[in-house]
Amino acid sequence: xxxxxxxxxxxxxxxxxxxxPRDKKTITETTKFCGxxxxxxNGMRIGANGIMIDCGNALIQGExxxxxxxxxxxxxxxIIRNCIFMNYExxxxxSNSTNxxxxxxxxxxxxxxxx
Numbered sequence: 001x002x003x004x005x006x007x008x009x010x011x012x013x014x015x016x017x018x019x020x021p022r023d024k025k026t027i028t029e030t031t032k033f034c035g036x037x038x039x040x041x042n043g044m045r046i047g048a049n050g051i052m053i054d055c056g057n058a059l060i061q062g063e064x065x066x067x068x069x070x071x072x073x074x075x076x077x078x079i080i081r082n083c084i085f086m087n088y089e090x091x092x093x094x095s096n097s098t099n100x101x102x103x104x105x106x107x108x109x110x111x112x113x114x115x
Contacts, residue, residue: 017032018033018034018035018056019031019032019033019034020033020034020036020038021033021038021040021044021055021058021060022040022044023039023040023041023042023043023044024042024043024044025044025045026044026045026046026047027044027045027046027047027048027051028047028048028051029048029051030051030052030053031051031052031054032054032055032056033053033054033055033056033058034056034058035055035056035057035058035082036058036059037058037059037061038058038059038060038061039061039063040060040062040069041062041063041065041067042067043062043067043068043069043070043071043088044060044069044070044071045070045071045072045073046071046072046073046075046078048075049075049076049078050076050077050078051077051078051079052078052079052080052081053070053078053079053080053081053083054081054082055080055081055082055083055084055105056082057083057084058082058083058084059084059086060083060085060086061085061086061087062085062086062087062088062089062110063087064087064088065089066089067088067089068088068090068091068092068093068115069085069086069088069090069091069092069110070083070085070091070092070093071092071093072092072093072094072097072100073093073094073095073096073097074095074096074097075097075100076097076098076099077098077099078097078099078101079101079102079103080092080100080101080102080103080105081101081102081103081104081105082103082104082105083105083106084105084106084107084108085105085106085107085108085110086107086108086109086110087108087109087110088110088111089110089111089112090110090111090112090113090114090115091107091110091112091113091114092105092107092113092114092115093114093115094114094115102114
């Protein structure tokens, strides 16, 4: 019992660790963003199948240019949750992809929410 508790305590920092999104980043693994406001003018891409992006209620903001907040092309089994995409031409673009789940996600002041 004590060994299990020690293992859980040691694993908690790795589980709770969040990452900051970067402009033009291709995301290839399950990722949790820190819940802040980020200026990501050129958006991000999903680069692998079977991953989850949890934005932690972060605001991902563009600059009202002809850009997309999150691009998903030729992918399967993707989960996007707890995100807010604002000020893009398209908040989320999905093409040639299957089993895409988007939950608890806001699409604000974009010309197209999801395309």
